Amino acid sequence: AESTPFTAVMPIPPVLAPARDSRCDRYDITMRTARVEIIPGLLSTVNTYNGLFPGPTIVAQRGRAVRIRQTNELSVLTGVHLHGGKVPAAHDGHPTDTIAPGASRVYDYPNNQSAAPLWYHDHAHMIEGDNVYSGLSGAYLVTDQQEQSLPLPHGRYDVPLQIRDARVLSDGTLYYTRAQDRPHVLVNGKERPRFEVAARRYRLRIFNTSVDRPFDLRFADGSEFVLIGTDGGLLSEPVRVQSLLLGAGERADVVVDFARYAVGGSVVLVNAAALATENADVMRFDVVCTASDSSKVPGKLAAVPPLPKATVERNFVLAQDWTRGALINGNVYDPNRVDVQTRLGTTEIWTITNADPAGPPPNFHLNHSFHTHLADFRVLDRNGKPPAPTELGCKDVVRIPPGDTVRIAMTWSGYTGRFVFHCHQLPHSEWGQMATIEVV
Ligand code: C2O
Known part of the structure; x- marks a missing residue:
């Protein structure tokens, strides 16, 4: 399908509210089909967690367990893996530990790990690509006191960008084919959206949730931004970069200062690894207002200890x-x-x-x-x-x-x-x- 870029507003997947008890945060998630507008004016049937494409965001506190009951109302086998999670084998979403249509399964996540941008996605044996492509993925952010003590942008200025490719046919069908035949780039489930920002710093958690396409992300004006973390959490020190090469499944935690643009200005995020035949645009940031900003990127972010000697x-x-x-x-x-x-x-x-x-x-x-x-x-x-x-x-x-x-x-x-x-x-x-x- 053809579409005009930057017409859809980029959604931010809602953070799920848990039921809390003294031992853990509990969630119930249902895998089901939903009709969603990936490209403006077209409805696509996708597989989802809780009807959302991508799924709802889960925020977990280090040291506090999360228990998720996943119910499969789809007609395919599923299985949920917490990518980047340090999880006992029985809860790791092993390929053969699947959930049959109509069944449910409880996953326990201890969250004994540092703040990091994890994600949850399907892992059912030999159909994980099909299932993730059809919509079964979502963000899972582990936070901890060390991260919260830093003056980084937070709250509405801390935004996940889940980037993937897709092929959407003119009848709206989300069609699974080879990467070179998937020309649509989606951010949080919308094709080439726009996102309204204030002229201040934002923290962007960038996930490459594509099943097999690497992205090389840059701002079209070549401007710098600051890398503060990768898959497993914060770096020891920030690094100024002009590009981010992210393979399938990788994440980058970055801080971008939109104060360098005047109100009314905009900047496009592009994929320098797009094929010559593809539109390289990923999304557009529109600077619509000013806002106060007391955030900073400190020179020391986290202690990343050296590994013991390998044996x-x-x-x-x-x-x-x-x-x-x-x-x-x-x-x-x-x-x-x-x-x-x-x-x-x-x-x-x-x-x-x-x-x-x-x-x-x-x-x-x-x-x-x-x-x-x-x-x-x-x-x-x-x-x-x-x-x-x-x-x-x-x-x-x-x-x-x-x-x-x-x-x-x-x-x-x-x-x-x-x-x-x-x-x-x-x-x-x-x-x-x-x-x-x-x-x-
Ligand atoms: Cu074994 Cu993200 O997966």
Whole structure:
């Protein structure tokens, strides 16, 4: 479908109010279909959490447990994973722990982890890409006292941007096809929306919720903004950047000062990784008023402690084989197989190589986006060179373009049991690019 950019107003998904008791915050979420306006004037049928596209935002306090009862009123199997959550294996949304149509399941999240922009999304075995594409994702923000003590923009000036691509047919159908055939860019469920801001600082939590498209986000006027955090939480120090390369599943926490624009001005966020045939616009910020601003970006944000010395090293090769599937070390995922075993508390270095050859655009399918459950990692180096600003701090997804070798380090702590790691280009994980680590 054709559309005129910047006509829809960008919605901010509502924060769900919990039922509180002395032990936890409780939520009931229903997965059901809904008719939503992705492109102005067209109705699309999508799969949702609570009828919202994307789902409602959950705000969790560090150290306070959250219990979510998920009820599946869809006609497909589902399963919910808290991406970036340190969660016991039984509540991690393992691919084969699915919720049948008509059934429900309770997920317990301890939230014993630092402030970070997590997200929840579907993970049902071999259909996670279809389910996430159809609408099953939402933001889950963990906050803590350390973060709240910082003078960062907060409240209405702290805004999630959940960015993904889509193909919407002229009858409104949300159609799942290859990334290069998905020309519509959605922010919080609307195609190329506009967002009215005051001339002051905003904190933007940017999520790449696309199933397999990397974004290279910049302001059209080339202006700088400040990166303050990545997947796993705040950086130790802010970094000034002009672009943000985010692979499928990655997040960036940024502060943008719209005071540099006059009231009545506007600035477009663009995707420099758009294909030559695509419109690169993502959304427009319209500066509509002034507002007082006592926020600041402090020079020290958080303590990101060094990891202990690694005692185990492993190598993983990611490759696609047109006859067998997308592989990790030559294997397709088998939920009954343990691929690697480690002891609780072990620090490891993983060397991950994308063995697929580079190719001319459209080449989104040649990228990989490596993700681990349970453990956050640090990027040690990429092709022997220091990591980019967006790869500093705690991470749970790292981009691996064709030919690249990335070394990461993590400590397998918190819980024992079986957890998966996989490519977060979900067509790849659906196609077998997933494996199991058992923590004993
Ligand atoms: Cu965001 Cu195993 O996934």
